Amino acid sequence: MVSAVRSSDARRAAAAVLDPELRVLTIDDLGVLRDVTEDPATGRVTVTITPTYTGCPAMDVIRADIRAALTAAGHADAEVVTVYAPAWSTDWISEAGRAKLAAAGIAPPGPAGPAAGRPVPLTLTVRCPHCGAADTEQVSRFGSTACKSLWRCRACREPFDHLRAF
Amino acid sequence: MEYLLGLGDDALVAAQRLGEWVTVAPELEEDVALANIALDQLGAARLLLGYAGELEGAGRDEDALAYLRSDREYRNCLLVELPNGDFATTMAKLLLLSAYQLPLYAALSVGADERLAAIAGKARKEVAYHLDHASLWTVRLGDGTEESHRRMQAAVDELWPYTVELFAADPAAPVDPAGLRSAFLANVEPVLETATLDRPADGWGPDGGRAGLHTEHLSYLLAEMQVLHRAHPGARW
Structure with missing residues (x-):
């Protein structure tokens, strides 16, 4: 993997995405958003998220919403990666x-x-x-x-x- | 790969069976509960089958494995494919399944395979809630009316032999199945006791699920689950 840096404006865009089933919370409030990095050479943004529950049907919508938010913020080249460990907690x-x-x-x-x-x-x-x-x-x-x-x-x-x- | 298929197929077939209760559960709250439990099982199944497909390296994804394998290629235990029966039977199945999955996922979550450990760590938290749910119902029905007690006891008696298969030796398993049995019993026995139910005697149990030798019930389940995908290959909503 190429070295990537934390991207503050890409993070702001991704962090503002609302949870589709709890429309008052952002995915950042919820702890679903784990990391946002940007490859300085290519500008490619990688967003790491984790599901609340394995079968959560909102995940596809969240991925699409993140890509749309990043595109609107000028980061059209974005990838959303899903991780399962550590397992999400309401904490x-x-x-x-x-x-x-x-x-x-x-x-x-x-x-x-x-x-x-x-x-x-x-x-x-x-x-x-x-x-x-x-x-x-x-x-x-x-x-x-x-x-x-x-x-x-x-x-x-x-x-x-x-x-x-x- | 075979071992992962066993885990994934247990979850997938259990999800499909639980889904049959949607709109016909005894009460609305239970309809929602069973659908949510089915969704958890389906979520685990997708991750496990997706991983199994990657390990196989033949280009089969979770859908190919779920929709395009025949009954003989399924590796689930017989317990999950049995018909739902009455509500007591469904709850007894869920009790036995979750009491088995909980220590199994706990052991896998600290195993050497990091990808499997991550999936198991996640599924374990969900299964703990399934076990709580099944335990509450088992107590409520077992320690309920004469009729609910009779049905709950009959369900436990009927299904108990199917738990033998869960702990049979499996050379491919990273966790020795026999070693999980004491934790399984520790989950089940206090619940049966509180529910005033007799714990069935151990004895012979039917098996063959892990080798693809199933009851005919699985064939009907798969026919319903797979018909759309097979009739319209590659169709998208």
Whole structure:
């Protein structure tokens, strides 16, 4: 591989791409964007991303959106590389991202625990993103996308999505 | 390559079976859950089959391997190809599969093959949630009504022999399958106990899946899965 340098304007363009299923978050907020480099000799940009879930159907859209954003920023020669290790974790969602999620009515994830070894799972309390109450209940362990579960607030009665710790 | 096909085919066939529940699951939440689990399995299958195709070096990609192999060329275990049966059977299958995949992926995630380790490390996190889900349902049904208990016990009894194949010796495996059995049992036995279900006795189990000798159920599954691709080669949405 030729030596590549971090590219700040290409990174800005790629980092502004929105997640197609959580339209309030950028792929940078989400931790999906891992690296952006530019080959100084050819100007070719390489963007490295990682999927949230292996079967995430949004990945193709994200790749296309990154290429479109880079082309618009003057980097037509761009390649998007997908890596799987280290595996994505909700711990990578930025503080700004968590605030945006809560503002959009999606309860942000708590810390991701150890992945294995619990025969009977524990669910920690999730605060209602609408009224802040801790008196909430899980309605469904899976939600509208692979990364969410569905909850209901007993205090304000509103249903809400929760991005589950992963 | 054969070993990767086994891993990938387990995930692919499990995904296809789970997908059959879409729109007909007992409740809407479960419809969404089974579809999401199927999607996780499909995601792992795509990565594993894609890698298997690259190792083979004959120009076959994930689609060629998924859509253009016949039943005799599939390397999945028999457990995943069995019909869904009732909801208890589906949950028992998911419990046994995820309880096996979890220690398997955990072992592969620290293995020498970096590419496989990356895929396994990712899939492992997802499978842990599948195991949680299947465990909750097994307890709910096993420790539920008389009828749900009867069905859950029947499902576990019927499927238990199919787990023998999962731990059979495989010279191509980077992880000794027999060594995974204690972790598998540690995942399953406490759940069965909490669910007030009897853990079936060990004994003979049907096998042959890893060698391409399948039940007829796989042929029907593949026929449905492959028909469009075979009828319209190279078609794009």
